[in-house]
Amino acid sequence: MNELVETATAVTLPVMEAFYTIQGEGFHQGKAAYFIRLGGCDVGCFWCDVKDSWDASIHPPFSTQQIVATALQEVNRTHGQANHLIAVVTGGEPLMHNLDELTLALQAAGFDTNIETSGSSPLSGHWNWICLSPKKFKAPVPEILPVANELKVVIFNKHDFEWAEQYAAQVSSTCKLYLQPEWDKSAVVLPLIIDYIKANPQWQLSAQVHKYINVP
Numbered sequence: 001m002n003e004l005v006e007t008a009t010a011v012t013l014p015v016m017e018a019f020y021t022i023q024g025e026g027f028h029q030g031k032a033a034y035f036i037r038l039g040g041c042d043v044g045c046f047w048c049d050v051k052d053s054w055d056a057s058i059h060p061p062f063s064t065q066q067i068v069a070t071a072l073q074e075v076n077r078t079h080g081q082a083n084h085l086i087a088v089v090t091g092g093e094p095l096m097h098n099l100d101e102l103t104l105a106l107q108a109a110g111f112d113t114n115i116e117t118s119g120s121s122p123l124s125g126h127w128n129w130i131c132l133s134p135k136k137f138k139a140p141v142p143e144i145l146p147v148a149n150e151l152k153v154v155i156f157n158k159h160d161f162e163w164a165e166q167y168a169a170q171v172s173s174t175c176k177l178y179l180q181p182e183w184d185k186s187a188v189v190l191p192l193i194i195d196y197i198k199a200n201p202q203w204q205l206s207a208q209v210h211k212y213i214n215v216p
């Protein structure tokens with residue numbers, strides 16, 4: 001008798017680290033959030049603050065079931081339930097992976113799903129919140145612009161304001177607008193950002209608060 005043997009391979013994703021902390025950036029800054037940092041990035045920002053994430057092959061693969069079980073275990077230990085607690089999927093560039101299964105499983109477990117992305121790979125996943133941080137080194141795919149909930153542009157020098165406006169013109173009218181100083185250039189660019197926001201109050205400051213309060 002010929003039988004079809006189902007060889008369903010579980011989806012696995014390279015996980016660099018996962019941690020429960022305070023969201024330090026953007027619209028949800030200050031809220032408790034469980035971060036899942038996936039390995040792999042093909043964008044190559046020279047000022048990236050997590051370059052160890054770039055090579056996916058050095059980060060061990062985990063099934064979505066394992067990732068979600070670990071998330072539930074961690075938040076249950078500290079909080080008691082996942083009900084609408086934010087799970088932030090970041091990286092690396094998380095959209096290098098198909099995130100449909102992970103986000104469905106996170107939502108089924110009760111989490112809200114938020115993503116931090118450069119938008120440079122095709123959009124996948126089911127998201128409660130999309131934070132788009134476009135990069136000059138690999139442009140976002142056009143389909144992510146109208147669905148971004150938040151546009152967060154890293155400012156490295158004075159020319160980046162004009163570049164930020166080009167993206168602000170392409171996102172939806174409800175998309176929140178943030179300027180974030182490149183961490184090592186903060187002394188120079190933070191005063192420029194403050195002046196810019198005072199003159200253009202549709203923009204807000206995102207200051208990477210986690211780096212000031214020393215949480216992951």
Ligand SMILES: C[S@@+](CC[C@H](N)C(=O)[O-])C[C@H]1O[C@@H](n2cnc3c(N)ncnc32)[C@H](O)[C@@H]1O
Pocket residue numbers: 041047048049050090091092093094116117118119132133152154180181182183184208
């Ligand atoms: C490490 S990235 C990972 C997610 C995705 N690859 C991206 O770039 O959006 C997370 C956030 O940190 C920002 N970021 C990375 N390096 C930074 C730096 N040196 N200073 C300020 N923000 C930085 C990115 O722009 C992004 O908004």
Ligand SMILES: Nc1nc2[nH]cc(C(=O)O)c2c(=O)[nH]1
Pocket residue numbers: 021022023024025035090091116210215216
């Ligand atoms: N606390 C905290 N907030 C963050 N917001 C975005 C982060 C990221 O690296 O994606 C990040 C991070 O690494 N830590």
Ligand code: SF4
Pocket residue numbers: 041042043044045048049050051053091092093118135
């Ligand atoms: S896209 Fe994100 S993870 Fe990739 S190099 Fe740029 S900041 Fe780093």
Ligand SMILES: [Mg+2]
Pocket residue numbers: 049050
């Ligand atoms: Mg970070």
